[in-house]
Amino acid sequence: xxxxxxxxxxxxxxxxxxxxxxxxxxxxxxxxxxxxxxxxxxxxxxxxxxxxxxxxxxxxxxxxxxxxxxxxxxxxxxxxxxxxxxxxxxxxxxxxxxxxxxxxxxxxxxxxxxxxxxxxxxxxxxxxxxxxxxxxxxxxxxxxxxxxxxxxxxxxxxxxxxxxxxxxxxxxxxxxxxxxxxxxxxxxxxxxxxxxxxxxxxxxxxxxxxxxxxxxxxxxxxxxxxxxxxxxxxxxxxxxxxxxxxxxxxxxxxxxxxxxxxxxxxxxxxxxxxxxxxxxxxxxxxxxxxxxxxxxxxxxxxxxxxxxxxxxxxxxxxxxxxxxxxxxxxxxxxxxxxxxxxxxxxxxxxxxxxxxxxxxxxxxxxxxxxxxxxxxxxxxxxxxxxxxxxxxxxxxxxxxxxxxxxxxxxxxxxxxxxxxxxxxxxxxxxxxxxxxxxxxxxxxxxxxxxxxxxxxxxxxxxxxxxxxxxxxxxxxxxxxxxxxxxxxxxxx
Amino acid sequence: xxxxxxxxxxxxxxxxxxxxxxxxxxxxxxxxxxxxxxxxxxxxxxxxxxxxxxxxxxxxxxxxxxxxxxxxxxxxxxxxxxxxxxxxxxxxxxxxxxxxxxxxxxxxxxxxxxxxxxxxxxxxxxxxxxxxxxxxxxxxxxxxxxxxxxxxxxxxxxxxxxxxxxxxxxxxxxxxxxxxxxxxxxxxxxxxxxxxxxxxxxxxxxxxxxxxxxxxxxxxxxxxxxxxxxxxxxxxxxxxxxxxxxxxxxxxxxxxxxxxxxxxxxxxxxxxxxxxxxxxxxxxxxxxxxxxxxxxxxxxxxxxxxxxxxxxxxxxxxxxxxxxxxxxxxxxxxxxxxxxxxxxxxxxxxxxxxxxxxxxxxxxxxxxxxxxxxxxxxxxxxxxxxxxxxxxxxxxxxxxxxxxxxxxxxxxxxxxxxxxxxxxxxxxxxxxxxxxxxxxxxxxxxxxxxxxxxxxxxxxxxxxxxxxxxxxxxxxxxxxxxxxxxxxxxxxx
Numbered sequence: 007x008x009x010x011x012x013x014x015x016x017x018x019x020x021x022x023x024x025x026x027x028x029x030x031x032x033x034x035x036x037x038x039x040x041x042x043x044x045x046x047x048x049x050x051x052x053x054x055x056x057x058x059x060x061x062x063x064x065x066x067x068x069x070x071x072x073x074x075x076x077x078x079x080x081x082x083x084x085x086x087x088x089x090x091x092x093x094x095x096x097x098x099x100x101x102x103x104x105x106x107x108x109x110x111x112x113x114x115x116x117x118x119x120x121x122x123x124x125x126x127x128x129x130x131x132x133x134x135x136x137x138x139x140x141x142x143x144x145x146x147x148x149x150x151x152x153x154x155x156x157x158x159x160x161x162x163x164x165x166x167x168x169x170x171x172x173x174x175x176x177x178x179x180x181x182x183x184x185x186x187x188x189x190x191x192x193x194x195x196x197x198x199x200x201x202x203x204x205x206x207x208x209x210x211x212x213x214x215x216x217x218x219x220x221x222x223x224x225x226x227x228x229x230x231x232x233x234x235x236x237x238x239x240x241x242x243x244x245x246x247x248x249x250x251x252x253x254x255x256x257x258x259x260x261x262x263x264x265x266x267x268x269x270x271x272x273x274x275x276x277x278x279x280x281x282x283x284x285x286x287x288x289x290x291x292x293x294x295x296x297x298x299x300x301x302x303x304x305x306x307x308x309x310x311x312x313x314x315x316x317x318x319x320x321x322x323x324x325x326x327x328x329x330x331x332x333x334x335x336x337x338x339x340x341x342x343x344x345x346x347x348x349x350x351x352x353x354x355x356x357x358x359x360x361x362x363x364x365x366x367x368x369x370x371x372x373x374x375x376x377x378x379x380x381x382x383x384x385x386x387x388x389x390x391x392x393x394x395x396x397x398x399x400x401x402x403x404x405x406x407x408x409x410x411x412x413x414x415x416x417x418x419x420x421x422x423x424x425x426x427x428x429x430x431x432x433x434x435x436x437x438x439x440x441x442x443x444x445x446x447x448x449x450x451x452x453x454x455x456x457x458x459x460x461x462x463x464x465x466x467x468x469x470x471x472x473x474x475x476x477x478x479x480x481x482x483x484x485x486x487x488x489x490x491x492x493x494x495x496x497x498x
Numbered sequence: 499x500x501x502x503x504x505x506x507x508x509x510x511x512x513x514x515x516x517x518x519x520x521x522x523x524x525x526x527x528x529x530x531x532x533x534x535x536x537x538x539x540x541x542x543x544x545x546x547x548x549x550x551x552x553x554x555x556x557x558x559x560x561x562x563x564x565x566x567x568x569x570x571x572x573x574x575x576x577x578x579x580x581x582x583x584x585x586x587x588x589x590x591x592x593x594x595x596x597x598x599x600x601x602x603x604x605x606x607x608x609x610x611x612x613x614x615x616x617x618x619x620x621x622x623x624x625x626x627x628x629x630x631x632x633x634x635x636x637x638x639x640x641x642x643x644x645x646x647x648x649x650x651x652x653x654x655x656x657x658x659x660x661x662x663x664x665x666x667x668x669x670x671x672x673x674x675x676x677x678x679x680x681x682x683x684x685x686x687x688x689x690x691x692x693x694x695x696x697x698x699x700x701x702x703x704x705x706x707x708x709x710x711x712x713x714x715x716x717x718x719x720x721x722x723x724x725x726x727x728x729x730x731x732x733x734x735x736x737x738x739x740x741x742x743x744x745x746x747x748x749x750x751x752x753x754x755x756x757x758x759x760x761x762x763x764x765x766x767x768x769x770x771x772x773x774x775x776x777x778x779x780x781x782x783x784x785x786x787x788x789x790x791x792x793x794x795x796x797x798x799x800x801x802x803x804x805x806x807x808x809x810x811x812x813x814x815x816x817x818x819x820x821x822x823x824x825x826x827x828x829x830x831x832x833x834x835x836x837x838x839x840x841x842x843x844x845x846x847x848x849x850x851x852x853x854x855x856x857x858x859x860x861x862x863x864x865x866x867x868x869x870x871x872x873x874x875x876x877x878x879x880x881x882x883x884x885x886x887x888x889x890x891x892x893x894x895x896x897x898x899x900x901x902x903x904x905x906x907x908x909x910x911x912x913x914x915x916x917x918x919x920x921x922x923x924x925x926x927x928x929x930x931x932x933x934x935x936x937x938x939x940x941x942x943x944x945x946x947x948x949x950x951x952x953x954x955x956x957x958x959x960x961x962x963x964x965x966x967x968x969x970x971x972x973x974x975x976x977x978x979x980x981x982x983x984x985x986x987x988x989x990x991x
Contacts, residue, residue, distance in 0.1 A: 395675070396645065397638035403566065406683065413687040421680065428675045436667060443652070444660050483564040483572060 010057070011066040011079045013050040014089055015130045017043045018096075022123035029116025040119040041100055044126065048093040051130075055086040059491060065136075073137070073197040080136035080199065084340065084496045087488075088133045088263050091344055092256055095351050096126045102470035103248035105463075106358050110246045111158055118158065122249065125151040129260050138186045138272070139196045141264065142179065145228065148260070149175045152241075152253055160244035167240035174227060174237040182224025188217035198272050205274050209281050218273055218282070222265065229261035231325055232295035235318045242317070243310040247358040250310070255350035258317060259343045262324045266340060269328060270497075279331040289417050292326030295319070296423040300430035309360070309367040312434060313353055316393060319427055320346045326420050327408045333497055335411030340493050341485060342404035345392070348481060349401055352389035352474045356382050359463030359471070375442040378461050383442060385471040390435035392478050395428045400482035407489075499987075502552055502559045507574040510545040510584070511626045514538050514591075514618040521618065525611035528603075535595050535614055542625065543588040546581070553581045554979060560631055569691030572638065575631035578984035579764075582833060582977055583757050584628040586840045587750050591621045593959045594745040597848055600955025601741055604855040613653060613739070619646040624750040627757065633682050633692040633766060636758055637674070640720070644670045647751055650742045651735045662734040669721050669731035677719030681712050685766060694761055696987045698768020709767070709775050716762045717781055722755025723818060724811040726788040732811055736803040740851030743803055748810055748843040753836055756817040760832065763821045764988040773824045779910075781822035785815040786916040793923035800861050802850040805927060806843065812920060813839045813886060819913065820901050826985050828904020833981040834897035834974070841967045842885030842894050848960035849879040852952035857945070862931055867943025869935035872951050876935045878964035883928035885967040888921050893970030896978070 021043025025036040058064060063082040071077070081089070100122070111118050128148030135141050153175070157168035190196055192213050193204045208214045230238040242254050269278055279285055299319025306312040324346070327339030359382040360367050360375070376383050392399035405424060412421035462468060481488070517538035524530040549559050553576060560575030576584070598617070602610050623646055626639035644667075652663035686692055689699045700709065721728035735747055746752075763772065763781070772778045789812045796808035813835070820832020852875045859865055869876040881892060888898030898917070905914040940947075951957050970977070 391645065395679075396641045397634075398572070406567075409680065409683045410687060413684060421683075425676060425680055428679075429672060432667070432671055432675065436664075440660060440663075443649075444655050444657075483566075486564060486566040486571075489567070 008053075008057070008064075009066075010050045010053045011064055011081050011134055012068065014047050014054065014093065015127055015134060017046040017050065018123040018126045018130065022120050022127065025116065025123060026120045029120060033116040036116045036119040037104065040123055041097075043123060044093060044097040044100055047126070047130065048090070048097045051086070051089040051093040054081050055090050058083055058086040074195040074200060077140050078136040078197055078199075079134045081134060082496060083492045084266070085133045085263070087492050088260070088343065089130060091347055092126070092129050092133060092260065095255055095347060096122075096129075096252055098470045098473065099248070099252045099351070099355075102355055102467040103251060103358065104466060106362055106467075107246070107248045109362060110248065114158060118155070118246070118248065121151045121154050122252070125155065125249075125252070129256055132260050132264055136198045137196050138189060138198060138201065142183050142186060145182070145264070146179055148257065149179065149228070152245075152249075152257065155249040155253070156241050156245040159246045159249070163240065164244045167237075167244040171237040171241040174234070178224045178227030178234075180224070181220050181227065185217045185220030185222075185224060188213050188220065192217070198267070201272050202274060205272075205277055209277060215282070218278075221268055225261055225265045225268065226325075229258045229265065229321055229325075230318060231291065231321050232298045232318055235295075235299075235321070238318060239311055239314040242314045243308065247354075247361050251351065251354040251358050254314070254317060254354050255347040258321055259324075259347045262321070262328075262339070262343055265325070266328055266336070266343075270336075275331075285329045285331050288329040289326050289415075289420050292322040292329065293420050293423040295322030295325070296427045300427045303434055304430060307368055307370070309369055309372070309438065310357055312369070313350070313357065316431065316434070317350060319431075320350075320393075323404075323408060323424065323427075326417075326423075327411060330411045330415040330417055330420070332411050332414050333494075334407050334414055336497055337489055337493050338404050338407030338411050340496075341407060341489065344488070345400040345404045345481065348474060348478055349389050349392045352385055352471065352478060353393070355467065355471045355474060356386040356389065359467055362463050362467070363461050369438055369441055372438065372441050378459070379463065380460065381468050382463055382471065385475045387439070388475050388478055390431075390438075392482075394431045394435065398482045399478050400485060401478075403482055403485035499556050499558065501575070502557055503561050504549075504559050505561060506545055506549055507560060507576050507629045508563065510542055510588075511574070511622055511629065513542045513545065513622075515622040518615045518618050521615050522611060528610065531611060531614060532595070532599055535618065536592070538618065539588070539592045539595055539621075542621075543592055546584045546588045546625070549576050550581060550585070550976070553578055554983070556983065560629075562631075566634065569689075569693060570632060570634045570686060572635050573631040574626070574629040574635065575694075576629050578980045578987065579757075579760065579833060580628045580630075582980040582984070583753065583836055584625050585976065585980075586837045587621065587624045587628065587753070590745060590749050590840060590844055590963070593962055594741050594844070596955055597744065597851070597959040598741040600953040600957075600959075601739065601851050601855055604953050604956065605739075607653070607739060609653065609655075612649065616646050616649050617741075617745075620650065620746060620750060624754055627754045630694075630761075632694055633685065633762070636761060637678060637682055640678075640722070640754060640758060641674060643751060643754055644674065644722075647742075647746055650746065651738045653739055653742070654737065659737045662737045665734040666731045669728055673719045673721040673728055677715045681715035681719060684712060692766075694765030696765070696768075698764075698771045699766055700768065700771050702771070702774060706775050706777075709771075710777060710780065713767065713772075713777055713781065716766075717759055717784065717818070720755045720758040720762075722751050723759050724752055724755065724788070724814050725784060725818065726791060726811070729788065729792065729811045733804050733807040736801075736807050740803070740847060740854065743806075744844050744847035744851065747807065748847050749840045752810060752814055753840065756814050757836065759818050760821045764829070769824050769829070769988050778822045778824040782819050782910070782913055785819040785822060786913060788812065788815040789819065789916055789920045790923075793920050793927070796927045797923065799927075800863050802853070802860060802862055802865070803847070805862065806846050806850060809886060809924065809927065810843055812924075813843065816897075816901060816917075816920075819916075820904060823901075823904045823908050823910065823913065825904045825907040826989055827900050827907050829985050829988065830978075830981045831897050831900030831902075831904050833984060834900055834977055837977040838885060838893040838897040838967075838970060841963050841970060842882045842892065845878055845882030845960055845963040845967060846886070848956070848963065849875050849882065852956045852960060855956055856950065856952040862934075864944060865931070866934045867936075867938045867945050869932075870943065870947045871945040871949065873949060874951055874957055875960060876932065878960045879935075880932050881964040881967055883924075883932065887924040887928060891971045892967050893974060894967070895971060896974045
């Protein structure tokens with residue numbers, strides 16, 4: 007038996023420990039430690055994926071303890087893929103954000119990297135674990151580290167945004183924990199696979215129904231599904247940029263993953279769609295979330311805020327897709343976990359670059375940016391088109407599956423919301439492009455104006471942006487392969 | 499008929515895409531940059547032309563790039579219709595590149611590197627659309643073309659182009675995302691494929707209302723075709739520099755719109771299916787209204803390029819009308835008109851641009867007596883407008899001839915009436931321009947009687963395209979053969 011599943015989580019954990027100790031001595035040493043730890047985690051995640059794709063799912067018993075006493079990590083095609091996504095983005099962001107961290111939290115870089123690693127521990131743990139209670143613990147590790155990080159951000163409003171997040175986050179976690187409690191009472195186990203085997207006998211149990219609703223509500227709060235999204239925009243836009251770049255693409259997506267895991271592995275699709283009668287309501291909620299997120303994004307004057315509302319909108323895509331009750335919708339939702347993580351990461355990378363040069367990113371501050379930061383803007387344009395859903399960027403292909411799933415389920419309102427949100431996103435981003443493209447020019451023909459001097463972001467950040475931008479297209483055109491090799495085998 | 503697997507179609511698409519980094523890096527040396535444009539353009543044209551014999555031999559050339567879902571790959575396939583369009587676009591791209599040099603340098607425009615780069619991207623997407631093997635691929639290139647054209651339309655970066663850019667995006671992107679995308683996914687949901695097939699992909703079990711809704715979603719959704727009421731982006735887009743108006747808004751962009759409609763009518767619905775459902779007449783009706791209304795509006799336009807724009811809107815609907823006649827001659831005429839109108843209309847735009855470069859005049863009322871100052875340009879204008887009206891000895895006559903035969907073949911006298919009325923209207927809005935250019939008293943003339951043409955780089959291209967329009971009357975073979983071949987594939991006779 008190999009130990010890759012454990013290494014993915016343990017490497018950042020040990021990294022955090024070492025980094026925490028060295029930070030007492032010298033802040034500078036924490037960065038290489040963090041980089042090494044995440045490099046190892048990323049390599050282990052890739053190894054996991056290769057093994058899973060060739061040999062099938064891995065069952066890993068932590069410290070050799072068998073379930074139900076021990077904690078089991080179960081890596082199948084879905085979480086192997088999400089693990090690669092999480093660790094790769096965490097690693098790449100670390101490379102990209104070195105300068106941003108120095109600029110924003112110069113006296114606390116050590117603390118930053120320690121919390122950053124703990125955050126990744128939480129995320130990778132949530133994705134790997136096959137144990138319901140362990141899932142709770144890891145969600146809380148993720149959340150606690152993000153509370154800290156967000157409080158490190160904006161001097162005036164960071165702490166308040168963080169406090170807000172703490173209140174709502176704790177409520178969400180309590181819901182989930184309560185649900186797990188009910189499951190434990192009825193089944194006597196916390197292992198996901200074992201719960202699943204007992205589910206057919208418990209279909210009629212009202213305790214299980216309550217457990218299901220509580221768990222899902224808890225996850226909804228944590229992923230910021232409208233109308234319980236209120237903590238997200240402030241928390242993400244007042245966080246330090248180096249952290250916003252990772253929390254925005256990953257946190258909500260990992261929670262969507264947790265929802266999919268609960269639905270498919272624990273409660274089972276048969277229970278959710280045939281026994282319960284909730285799906286239609288949730289798809290409607292998702293539809294409203296998409297439209298509300300889009301409309302709220304329209305009214306934002308700050309680019310970061312606008313993007314956070316787009317995240318609220320995208321959460322609706324994935325929740326709706328997963329609850330359509332057919333393979334196409336689930337395929338779209340899972341594909342969108344990957345795609346949305348990449349698109350959001352690309353967008354926040356660009357925002358980070360802008361913040362690095364401009365200090366603030368109100369949309370009206372961005373004039374002339376195509377001349378000043380052409381590479382950043384190129385990446386931004388590509389990522390924006392992906393959000394809008396222009397082929398061949400990846401955003402188009404998940405939208406394709408989602409709309410197809412909506413047609414198959416007869417959920418035309420959901421399909422309509424997806425299309426409208428594409429149009430809204432087009433408006434949103436072209437509003438930004440217009441400021442960047444037109445503003446410095448005065449009336450008239452535009453001849454002979456002074457050349458704009460280029461002031462780009464650090465090379466490391468641009469290199470990462472280039473990698474991610476290319477991946478938007480590569481993942482897009484190979485989405486057929488992803489669906490065939492990862493998602494469909496998992497859904498079978 | 500067999501499918502020859504080859505990467506040539508991909509190369510034809512990629513060549514002007516790959517040259518963009520070179521263009522950008524040689525931005526400070528305009529002559530080097532322009533040479534690269536020509537090299538890439540020539541290679542592109544040669545690759546396209548090299549596939550002509552195979553296509554004329556009744557074969558198709560293609561390859562599958564990426565598998566997305568069963569029946570919906572990203573794949574390229576060159577058939578007769580695609581070849582016809584690609585030939586027109588790639589040959590005119592070369593001529594327009596030459597014209598661009600004269601025009602952009604003549605006016606000392608800013609951002610020329612950006613301009614040529616996005617132009618190259620746009621032509622790449624155009625060829626991609628021409629060679630698309632299925633609706634998904636076509637949609638992909640359609641969207642890329644929409645977005646690549648935006649910086650060209652708004653090139654001047656002033657308030658006016660900002661407003662026009664907004665209108666352009668609202669119409670083009672709004673309809674493609676709002677109508678074509680759901681229609682395409684709906685088609686896939688029903689049939690499980692998006693492949694363009696000779697007889698269409700629908701079966702006769704489909705309900706007529708559903709077919710009608712889908713058809714309308716496509717016809718209006720491909721708003722680049724300028725079907726009313728989604729036409730008003732085109733006059734607005736005339737703020738762009740004239741090479742853009744000439745190549746993109748008379749040939750590439752707008753023809754991708756009608757090309758897409760023709761593709762959907764022939765390859766997705768199928769001629770026989772539409773005839774059986776009796777839906778062709780709906781599209782023909784919509785196209786007829788557009789033809790008549792836009793021609794009437796063109797009469798009252800004083801700005802030269804706006805008049806040309808309204809004329810284009812009408813002429814584009816000829817192509818749609820031809821396909822919607824659902825008769826062999828009509829479809830042939832529609833496809834031929836893609837080529838014939840392209841050469842004629844680009845000549846007229848070149849003339850408008852040449853006059854602007856030479857005199858700075860944009861309005862027709864300021865061009866009285868211009869014939870004495872710019873005789874070559876105005877002679878070319880005359881030939882071009884003959885072709886648009888559809889008079890011999892120009893290529894436009896041939897396509898209009900087939901269109902008229904198509905109406906007779908289908909026994910659709912109303913459409914015949916539309917075509918003839920529109921021809922009269924075309925003559926009514928073009929002939930006065932020519933008449934006032936030459937036939938005026940010395941007092942009325944606004945220009946001195948001294949020949950002073952635009953730069954050579956502007957004049958040579960318009961002479962070439964005017965000559966081609968003329969020659970096409972006598973030698974329409976490559977396009978006529980391709981159209982006939984395509985029709986054989988669609989109707990299977």
